[in-house]
Amino acid sequence: MGRTRATPFAGAHVLLTGASRGLGAVLADELAARGARLSLVARDAARLADVAARTGGAALPTDLADTAAVSGVADRARAVHGPVDVVVNNAAAFWLTPLDALTTEQLVTTVAVNLLAPAELIRALLPELRTRGGHVVNVASLGGIMAIPNLTAYGASKAGLAHLTEVLRTETAGAPIGITLVQLAAIEGTDMYDDGMKSPMIDRVVRRAARLGLRMSEPADRVARRIADAVEQGRSSLVVPRIATGFHLMRRSPIAVAAALDVHRGKS
Ligand SMILES: NC(=O)c1ccc[n+]([C@@H]2O[C@H](COP(=O)([O-])OP(=O)(O)OC[C@H]3O[C@@H](n4cnc5c(N)ncnc54)[C@H](OP(=O)(O)O)[C@@H]3O)[C@@H](O)[C@H]2O)c1
Numbered sequence: 001m002g003r004t005r006a007t008p009f010a011g012a013h014v015l016l017t018g019a020s021r022g023l024g025a026v027l028a029d030e031l032a033a034r035g036a037r038l039s040l041v042a043r044d045a046a047r048l049a050d051v052a053a054r055t056g057g058a059a060l061p062t063d064l065a066d067t068a069a070v071s072g073v074a075d076r077a078r079a080v081h082g083p084v085d086v087v088v089n090n091a092a093a094f095w096l097t098p099l100d101a102l103t104t105e106q107l108v109t110t111v112a113v114n115l116l117a118p119a120e121l122i123r124a125l126l127p128e129l130r131t132r133g134g135h136v137v138n139v140a141s142l143g144g145i146m147a148i149p150n151l152t153a154y155g156a157s158k159a160g161l162a163h164l165t166e167v168l169r170t171e172t173a174g175a176p177i178g179i180t181l182v183q184l185a186a187i188e189g190t191d192m193y194d195d196g197m198k199s200p201m202i203d204r205v206v207r208r209a210a211r212l213g214l215r216m217s218e219p220a221d222r223v224a225r226r227i228a229d230a231v232e233q234g235r236s237s238l239v240v241p242r243i244a245t246g247f248h249l250m251r252r253s254p255i256a257v258a259a260a261l262d263v264h265r266g267k268s
Pocket of ligand 1: 017018020021022023041042043045047063064089090091092093094113140141142143185186190191192193
């Protein structure tokens with residue numbers, strides 16, 4: 001898989017979203033153990049305070065569906081720990097619901113949390129990342145590559161986040177910014193996993209794969225370690241589990257064609 005700038009976590013100021021529970025809370029533990037100074041974002045102030053207490057991080061309770069609030073998150077993080085070195089866009093809104101049963105609010109929230117908030121955070125941080133160097137980590141999903149029933153809004157938002165990540169690479173080429181796109185199948189020990197297994201298709205795929213000896217899900221602590229390793233080793237992409245890497249490569253082929261045609265030269 002491709003390379004990007006390698007960013008060590010020791011001493012780095014990491015702005016991590018979705019840190020109150022699930023993968024984000026476990027990732028907070030992993031990054032703190034590697035020496036990161038954490039700014040932790042999610043809505044649930046009490047859970048966030050617990051994670052902050054055990055990791056030495058700063059809790060910044062925020063509703064990322066509120067675009068006006070998102071623009072202030074970078075300033076709040078800088079006020080605590082100074083310039084941000086790494087942003088990890090991990091928070092996600094998820095409803096396992098067909099499009100015509102989603103409310104307008106659920107639809108808007110899904111796109112706002114999963115796509116607009118990462119874009120806004122990156123926009124707010126790009127000037128300092130360009131001058132000081134740093135890393136962007138975007139957490140997407142195989143739900144954004146495979147067409148899975150009842151994941152219309154979630155899948156589309158994650159496909160959008162993955163595409164934004166790939167285009168961002170072209171716009172920041174030459175800048176000292178590492179970009180790691182993380183694409184996950186199923187993470188055991190998360191609320192989203194428990195909800196996701198209610199989809200007959202996801203349940204069937206995971207069970208069929210298991211019968212073939214293939215694991216489509218991994219425990220959250222292992223996923224967190226792999227994400228941290230990918231950033232420290234300068235990997236541009238991480239697909240978990242590895243068996244799903246082929247899906248990612250197929251999705252990347254038009255991007256590789258664009259690079260071969262040199263459409264990025266001059267960037268305009
Ligand atoms: N779990 C899986 O099987 C799976 C599979 C593929 C990809 N992923 C991806 O992995 C990442 C982590 O997922 P997870 O399983 O840990 O999810 P999770 O257990 O559902 O946790 C979601 C996190 O996002 C935060 N969040 C949700 N809505 C928010 C909002 N409006 N404002 C601020 N924070 C919000 C939640 O905190 P609050 O509720 O406190 O706000 C929580 O910390 C996500 O990007 C997800 O798409 C997960």
